Amino acid sequence: MTNRQNKLFHLLRLMGYMLKGRELYAQDATLTEELGVDERTLRRYLEEIEENYDDLIVCDKQNRIIGGRKVTVYRTIDPTKDIADILSFFINNDAQGMGWLMQLIHTNDPMILKGFDDDQKKALQRQVKKNKDVVLFRTNPLENLMDPEAEKLLRVLKNAVKNHEYRTFQYTYNNHSETLEDLKCLKLIFMKNNWYLATENEEHKFRFLRIAFIDKIDYSSKSGYQKSVLDRYDDFFATIQNPMSLPFVPQKTAMLKAHGRIAIYFKKSMKKFLESQTFIREEEDSVVFSIQYTQPLEILPFIKEWLPDIEILEPKELKEMLIVELKKYVSIHNNF
Template identity: 40%
Template sequence: MSTAIKRKTDHIFTLMEKMAAGEELYAQNERLHDELGLEGTREAKERKIRRYLEDIHDLYGHIVVTEKRRKEFGDRKVTVYRVVDRERDVAEVFRRFIEHHDDLSWLLQVVREHNPRLLSGERKRFERLLKEEEDIFLFIGSPFETFEEGRSKEIFRQLKTAVKNREYRDIFKCTGAVEKSVKCLKLIHMADNWYLAGETEEGRFRLFRVAFIERVGYSKNRIGYQPKILDKYAHVFASLQNPMTLDRPFETARMVASAEVAYYFKEGMKPFFPTQKFLKELEDGSVEFTVSFTQPMEILPFVKQWLPHISIISPEKLKIELEKDIRSALETMEK
């Protein structure tokens, strides 16, 4: 190895060590010039440091970030290179959202409730913002399921590790049932709750409510599953609309919303399901629409919430299922 290449290698490793130790590096830092023993004009030294830092950034762009900052050069901003600090960087993104958007104050509530450390360095300003807006916003519950300290948080951490490493786990449910050797595919937040998407030993796709898991154990199968398993379920993840969605072909339900509630189902309104489609507005003011489903439980609870203002046109078996549930409920009330 030539002397020039060895010197460059030593310099780059020195810079990497400094970043790993948490230092913020920039080409104009004269102290850095002296530490590396660089020769030549100040401009030449800056060019050399800049090339080294750009080489590091090209190789490790996933963990090395750059940003324009003011250092000891008055109003002049310089390019600073540093290793990613997850909490600091998330907090910075959060701060920018708050500064530039008027409708994202709920983010502040979520962060304060679930990871207050992200507020470090900005706590007083964020708390003041909350106080200023407490007469504007009212949060009923949390946008995310909150786990109590201890067991639930530890289970969530274990599942996150299993998903990340494509591992198998034994799932012990609060009911006493056990699912052995579950392939941990994804953690999904849906309908205000966290679910583990997994494939069972029998090859079935399942959603496990995290809050209903008693504990997680290591499986006898210690070899990670192949990434192609995730490809197998890509269509399922793309079509999930609530926890009752199954891994099977969709059917289509045709329904009518009465004139009293038609406004909520008109074209352009926010749909209640990803698969919901407006069809037409009828002469009496009612609205006809469709929703796709994989099993009755996926949409019947929704229909029941809107009774008597929503009626099912087809399929017939879905109408029969709804009528059976209504009769059962009436019989229970009459006892």
């Protein structure tokens, strides 16, 4: 048996042990004897498994004491047990104000109770009931995971992004179905209450795919792309505002003024609505601020949300575009 075959045999055997629920650590003399390797080699194997399968393998970095020695334990993830342990921590530390998190998770998947013992179940139910009278969720970032197929889809895409893979998609948008071949899976992004996949084709054309519109994912004949592709998008991903943001496009600046009843929401101390939103000055009964954008579609929907109390000061072409759209709306409305 060659060294490469021997290594593969050992890796598969170790993963087989973990699949059966065995906890592994490099200092296990019984394990090193079974494989015929030394502690250093076994540690390297375990680290390699964890590095390549971190979505399946959990590495207990908080060194445990086994046989009088501090060891790092590797095992397969037990979703029920592990989640129960995490939630139990928050239940027992409600002083941290995390009760709302318990309510969110329980609302998303009541089956989470499956891994709890009776005392844990009672504690969680008490906390959920207490917070239900205080906190109400109407936007749930977990809602897309409630469907098993959607959860599976996200898991596949996560691995594709992690491993810098190409994939081919069947995609339907506005009743138009298309095949998108050999797309680089760049990053999963949650924005505007939806999951999106950032992609790039072989012609370096960027596109966001909304996960809910993906009908099917197939493997590509192409091997993985180089990490340098992702490096080009570092600045874009750091400043992205919404699904209409475009990479590698010179940004423009819109100067806006919020009047009267909405001015308070744009004061310097208030939370930003968009990443590039910048306070300029406060005037009598109004606030002037700026927003960067790559195309009008990136900010016009936001501006429309605040009509009629928001004014576009510049650029002129953005103001004219909004006026054209408003006149079109009035014309359509008058025809009814």
